[in-house]
Each structure stands twice: as C-alpha cells, then as structure tokens.
Amino acid sequence: MEGGAAALLVPPRVRRGWFVACRSADLRARPIVTRLWGLPITLFRTEGGVGALVDRCPHRNVPLSDGTVVDGTLQCPYHGWRFRPDGACTHVPGLSGAPGKAHGASAYPVREQQGFVWIWGDPEVAPEGEPFRFRLADDPTYTTVRRTVRAEGSMHMVAENALDVPHTAFVHAGLFRNDKPERTPITCVVEREADRVVCEYVGEARPEGLVGRLLSPSGGTVTHFDRFYLPSVVEVEYRIGTENHILVDAVLTPEDDYRTVLHAVVSVRTRVPGWLLKPVVLPFALWIFRQDALLLAKQTATMQAFGEQRYASTEIDLLGPHILKLMQRAAAGRLTERQTPWRKETTLLV
Numbered sequence: 001m002e003g004g005a006a007a008l009l010v011p012p013r014v015r016r017g018w019f020v021a022c023r024s025a026d027l028r029a030r031p032i033v034t035r036l037w038g039l040p041i042t043l044f045r046t047e048g049g050v051g052a053l054v055d056r057c058p059h060r061n062v063p064l065s066d067g068t069v070v071d072g073t074l075q076c077p078y079h080g081w082r083f084r085p086d087g088a089c090t091h092v093p094g095l096s097g098a099p100g101k102a103h104g105a106s107a108y109p110v111r112e113q114q115g116f117v118w119i120w121g122d123p124e125v126a127p128e129g130e131p132f133r134f135r136l137a138d139d140p141t142y143t144t145v146r147r148t149v150r151a152e153g154s155m156h157m158v159a160e161n162a163l164d165v166p167h168t169a170f171v172h173a174g175l176f177r178n179d180k181p182e183r184t185p186i187t188c189v190v191e192r193e194a195d196r197v198v199c200e201y202v203g204e205a206r207p208e209g210l211v212g213r214l215l216s217p218s219g220g221t222v223t224h225f226d227r228f229y230l231p232s233v234v235e236v237e238y239r240i241g242t243e244n245h246i247l248v249d250a251v252l253t254p255e256d257d258y259r260t261v262l263h264a265v266v267s268v269r270t271r272v273p274g275w276l277l278k279p280v281v282l283p284f285a286l287w288i289f290r291q292d293a294l295l296l297a298k299q300t301a302t303m304q305a306f307g308e309q310r311y312a313s314t315e316i317d318l319l320g321p322h323i324l325k326l327m328q329r330a331a332a333g334r335l336t337e338r339q340t341p342w343r344k345e346t347t348l349l350v
Contacts, residue, residue, distance in 0.1 A: 009303060011154040011257055012324070012331035013037050015122040017231025018131035020251045020263040021052060023148060024115050031074060033065045036121060038256040040065075041108060043117060044085075046072040051085025052108040052119045058089075064105065085110070114138065115146065116251075116263060121231065132233050136247050136267035143274035144267045145282045149289055151262060153296035155232055155254045156327055158262065160320035161292050162234040162250060163199070163226040165348065171291050183349035190318055192342040194335060195230040197322040204350065228323050230330050245269045248285075258300050262289075315346050 021034045021043055031044040033055055040055035042065035051074060055065050062078040069075070073082035073090055081099075082091040087107030089099040109120040109127045118131040136142050151158050161167070168176040187202040201224040223239040232252040239245045250264040266285055268277060303309055313321050329335060 009257070009307065009309060011156050011309075012327040013254070013257070014155070014231040014327050014330045016125055016128065016330065016333070016335075017121050018111065018118045018127070019121050019232060019253045020261075021110075021117045021119045021253070023146070023263070024112060024117055027117060029069065031065045031067060031069070033063075034253075035255040036119070037254055041119065042074070044069050044074045046085060048072055049085060050110045050112055050117055051083075052110050053083060053087055054106040056105075057081060058103060058105055132229065132249075132251060134249050134265045134267070137265050139267070142245075142267040142269045143277050143281065144265060145278060145285070147264050147266075147282060147285065149262050149264070149286070149293070150255075151260050151293045151296045152258060152300050153260055154258050154300075155252050155260050156320075156324050157296060157299060158252055158260045159228055159232070159234050159323050161296060163228060163236065163319045163323075165201070165226075165318070165350065166316055167295075171295055172288060175288060177350060185347050185349055188318055188346045188348050190322070190344050190346065192322050192326070194339040195326070197228050197319055197326060199226045199318050200224070201226075201348075226319060228319060228326070230326055230335070243269070243271055258304075316348050318346065318348070
C-alpha cells in the first residue's frame with residue numbers, strides 16, 4: 001500500500017505455488033511437522049518417496065506426525081489406520097472390508113529436488129509447473145552453502161527486506177554501503193511481468209563495504225540484479241568482471257501470517273579458493289540475516305500494536321509495492337488474467 005494507506009493485519013495468503021517444506025536431510029525415518037499458512041502438515045519418507053498429509057487423522061483427530069512409517073504408509077498411533085503418501089487409507093485394523101475414499105487423509109503434491117522437499121500449497125488444485133531450480137547449486141565451479149532460518153515477519157515483508165537496497169546503508173552499515181553526505185546516482189530499471197518483478201541497477205560501482213572488498217578487492221563496476229518470482233522466491237545477483245560472482249536465492253515458506261522460514265542457497269565464485277571461502281560465507285550470511293531479523297521482528301510488533309499495516313512509499317521503494325501487488329493477485333486467483341508488462345527507470349542515490 002502506498003501514500004499512507006492502511007489495512008488490517010491479514011497479508012495476502014498465496015497458496016497456488018511450490019513451497020519448500022523442509023531440507024531433505026531433515027526428513028529421515030520419523031515423520032516431522034511443518035506449517036503452511038498456520039496449517040500443520042506431516043512429512044514422512046517411504047521407499048517410494050515422500051508423503052505430505054494434513055497432520056490430523058480423519059478418524060479421531062490425532063496428529064499423524066506421532067505415527068510410524070509401516071510398509072510404505074503412515075500408521076496412526078491411535079487406532080492403527082494407515083495412509084499412503086497420496087492420502088488414501090489402505091488399512092483399518094479390525095475392519096472386515098476395505099476402507100473407503102471418505103476415510104482418506106488430505107494430501108499435498110510433493111517434489112524432492114536439489115536437497116529440498118517441496119509441497120504444492122493448494123491440495124485442491126493440481127500443480128502448475130515444477131518447483132524453482134537453484135541454477136548454480138550443482139555447479140562444481142561454485143562454492144555453495146545452504147541454510148534455513150526463521151523471521152518474525154510476513155512473507156511480503158521478508159521478501160521486500162531481502163531485495164531492498166536503501167536499508168543496507170543503515171542496518172548493514174559498513175558491510176555493503178554507508179550513509180554519506182555525497183551519494184552517487186545510479187539508474188534502476190524495474191520490470192514487472194505476470195509472475196515476477198526484476199530490478200537491474202545500471203552503472204553501480206563496487207560497494208565500498210566489506211562485502212564489496214571481499215568480492216573484488218580491485219574495485220570495478222557491478223552487474224547487479226534483484227528478482228522476485230511468485231509465489232515466494234527472492235534472488236540477489238552480483239557480478240564483477242568474469243571471476244567474481246555471487247548468487248543468493250531464498251525460498252520463503254509462510255509458517256503463518258507473520259512467521260516466515262527462509263531456505264537460502266548461496267553460490268559464490270571468486271579468486272579465493274572454495275575451501276578457504278566456505279568457512280567464511282555461512283557465518284557472514286548469518287550475521288547479515290540476524291541484523292535483518294531484528295528489524296523485521298520490530299516492524300511486526302509495531303504493526304500488531306497499531307492493528308494495521310501502513311506504508312508510505314516513494315519511488316525508491318523499488319520492489320516492495322510490486323511484490324505486494326503480485327502476491328495480492330496470486331492470492332485472489334487472478335494470475336490467469338492477461339497482464340501488460342510494466343517497466344520504469346528510477347534514479348537512486350547510493
């Protein structure tokens with residue numbers, strides 16, 4: 001919302017899309033629980049793949065996550081009902097006949113790729129397309145680290161924060177940029193399509209902060225893109241010359257309206273050898289995230305105290321308003337409407 005407009009504390013709940021449910025390594029013999037828009041979902045692994053069911057047995061409302069994987073099914077701990085990954089009930093102990101369709105559990109479509117388990121957010125609608133692919137995660141010439149963290153903020157707030165340049169001079173002062181009396185103008189080209197918004201920063205010099213000096217000690221001009229893809233992927237890309245490249249992807253999973261999980265994949269290639277770089281990348285990324293998480297939690301607490309969202313935006317709030325618009329359209333089921341591509345150039349002082 002712009003110009004001081006306000007709304008109640010209900011962010012757009014985008015359901016039709018692929019969301020990361022967990023890391024593959026976290027799902028072993030025992031079922032685990034994740035949440036999507038406040039709904040508990042149990043994940044379980046069988047020899048044939050992964051199942052994702054609403055964490056409630058349809059028989060007597062016991063959490064299926066307390067159950068056990070038996071012969072490729074999830075067995076309820078209360079009466080022993082068994083459910084396949086597609087939710088069908090295959091066995092009811094003591095029942096002489098076969099269980100019917102009405103005895104099944106609600107199931108979510110699942111994909112497992114690149115070390116993550118994904119679920120389609122609306123079990124009532126067939127999946128459209130496939131989950132997002134991390135384009136450099138499997139490239140051996142890059143050093144890649146993965147991390148899962150949580151933030152007290154809505155999916156929109158977390159996405160905007162991840163792609164917002166102006167705050168870096170204050171929240172991350174000295175790491176990316178600094179607030180200074182004289183700033184350099186750069187051109188920001190924002191383009192929005194039906195399912196994404198992208199900003200290219202043209203003519204940006206290498207940031208003077210610690211990150212920029214590590215990426216390119218000799219300076220240079222940066223190729224910098226910030227991208228958002230529905231339903232919940234944020235991407236930051238920096239490139240200086242041919243040797244220095246960093247790509248940060250994060251899939252945002254809304255546990256509820258104001259608690260968001262970030263599943264981040266950071267791929268880096270520089271002159272520094274990967275074995276030397278890897279111990280530095282993760283602590284550094286977590287340091288930056290903790291600074292952002294503190295501000296997001298305070299932002300959420302303030303909005304809750306006033307009982308509303310209220311944003312007064314300017315033209316240098318480059319991506320946040322567009323992300324909100326895309327999420328609102330997706331939540332309303334309007335993605336199939338024809339959209340005219342949108343493009344605008346803005347000057348930002350950095």
